[in-house]
Amino acid sequence: MDAENTLHASREAVLAAAIAHVPFDGWSATTMKAALTDSGINSALAAALFPRGALDLALAYHQRGDRRMAEQLAQTDLGSLRFRDRIAAAVMARLDLVEDKELVRRGTTFFALPQNAAEGARAVWGTADAIWTALGDTSQDLNWYSKRATLSAVYSATVLFWLGDDSPGHENTRDFLDRRIGDVMQFEKLKAALGNNPVSKALLAGPLKLMGQIRAPRRSEDLPGTVNEQ
Template sequence: MIGSFITASAASCLTPPPVDHSPARDAAIRQMMSGVGHREWSMAIVRQVAGNNADLLFPGGIADVAEASFDLADRDMLAAAHGFHSRKLSRRVRAAIMFRLEQAVPHRPAVRHALAVLMMPGHAHILARTIARTVNAIWTAAGDDSQGFTHATKRISLTGIYVSTLLFWLARGGNMAAVEEFLDRRLADIARITRLKNRLMGRPF
């Protein structure tokens, strides 16, 4: 149920606006993730980390902090995109998703708290654009240059894969081999559906 809700929300916002960021905001987010990420997120916690500037850095409150944390992970993934080597686009997508999850392993409780903030009543639109932004970043990191209808359908398909894998990782993140196998199964399911669709439409695979 949770995965379906997140996926539907993100699919409704395929081209989200960028997130404002600065060295000070990034530093506060990194400290939140590593220092107090195991505690339930609130502006009181942010003020402990960022001091008197907390409300100026994050004028949108705790939802602003949570959204910024996912955006920072997106940018870290994009910065590492040169290392996603494969001739197949699907393998580069896989590499991008695994990179961001592996990098987040030490901060899994913080990711859980950030996602919980975005799932609070009134934050659905922020959740939608956050997930959509991440899916766009994954495709960009993988080197996808599709446009039009293909661009949209790829993002809708990957949203379901990413959300279900993220939730699986939050539940089973201590076993990255299991996470990797789960992601591979989801990617294989999408590949089979794509091949069937192309066969029915008379297209080459």
């Protein structure tokens, strides 16, 4: 087994061990310590895999879910669905991959802490980017950002609703998600109408010219919207 595969296997072993402890101790140093004991991974290797401790452990769990969702969507035929339904299907697929809601509930609390909020927002952005990428988005301008920003808001709201939903098959969550996507579609229609209005076009000519120069970032681990492949 080469070094990369060894690191990946070690990271997965720690994550698998942590899952049993998170519902009781949250994404914490206590959980990290217990996961290392259960997995047999030594502290030196753990420091390399999770240099920021519990924060990197929680992020690794979230990013693993994004990767699994992307893999599942790649094997799913969504071609017959309306585009809004493809987005909804992708969001629900991401939620259905969660082993235990308490893992996400604890994560929501963890990333609500001021010192973790920026990384939490980045993680949600990464999920939105993973969904758009899986659905074949090729935008390279301002739309790259607006699509991910909008979906990040929709996804965050849906997760909070989902955490309290005990309906069969999370039917109520799907209905909630459909309504949120419907709101976004109405907003997009309004934007299109304003864009076709001569007066609006004249007033917005300057800002639109500037925004037209915005380009999507190149793929890099240091840029928003990138899912860690490790």
